[in-house]
């Protein structure tokens with residue numbers, strides 16, 4: 001299956017015309033707030049949900065389906081870039097509350113290992129990567145977050161300088177997965193020159209396990225929790 005095909009399969013799979021279908025009224029409230037981009041109301045609605053839901057339930061049950069719907073409306077020409085931006089800002093407000101609660105619940109222990117995260121060059125989507133970062137940190141890993149739109153050389157340099165064993169790369173667009181492949185190739189090549197290796201885990205809505213294998217990644221994670229499992233395998237703890 002070509003990447004274009006796999007991307008459209010993912011989109012179809014994620015297409016859910018009513019993201020609040022089967023949701024409780026509190027969940028439906030946050031979904032509606034994100035879809036409409038009511039940034040000011042996001043923190044309070046998230047705080048209410050945090051009384052009965054954990055971070056993962058809010059992320060997978062409200063944030064991801066709401067953004068999927070927004071993306072679908074954008075694709076169909078029913079929503080435009082400013083609305084997409086408003087929804088993304090609303091998610092950031094909601095996610096700060098979730099992060100606060102994760103930080104409050106996480107035990108301070110010795111780091112289990114250091115992971116480099118980056119959204120690949122050309123891609124400015126970072127909501128998913130930030131969720132992955134928060135989960136990894138919550139499970140005791142140290143994260144060097146290089147941000148979004150990260151040049152290949154920056155990833156390679158950081159991995160070499162910090163003796164990194166696990167790198168996580170994110171790409172959200174069919175056009176930027178090519179840069180993910182470039183980054184993987186450069187990492188393999190430059191590390192081989194100094195007789196070193198590292199494991200690479202990739203994620204992002206357009207990716208599939210098959211495609212991840214094709215571009216030379218060691219692991220594919222469909223969400224943040226799977227990334228934690230990958231880290232456990234790589235670091236053995």
Ligand code: B12
Pocket residue numbers: 007011014063064067068069070071072074075081084085088117122123124125126127128129131132167168169170171172173174175201202203204205206220221222223224225227
């Ligand atoms: C929000 C959003 C934006 C925001 C991004 C804000 C931000 N700070 O991230 C803004 C408005 C800036 C934006 C801009 C654009 N966007 Co946009 N955007 C979206 C939208 C609606 C949601 C993405 C999202 O955050 N999803 C929620 C998160 C939680 O999901 P996720 O990223 O997949 O992450 C999870 C997993 O994939 C995984 N994961 C993610 N990263 C990683 C990393 C690792 C290491 C691992 C292991 C796992 C992992 O774990 C995460 C948590 O569970 C999507 C539609 C969609 N349904 O995906 C379109 C979408 C990605 N955008 C799209 C487009 C076209 C654009 C623009 C080009 C629009 C334009 N004309 O300018 C620009 C791109 C500019 C650029 N150069 O990057 C298209 C891409 C089409 C394609 N197939 O290539 C989409 C699919 C919309 C659509 N249906 O047309 N966008």
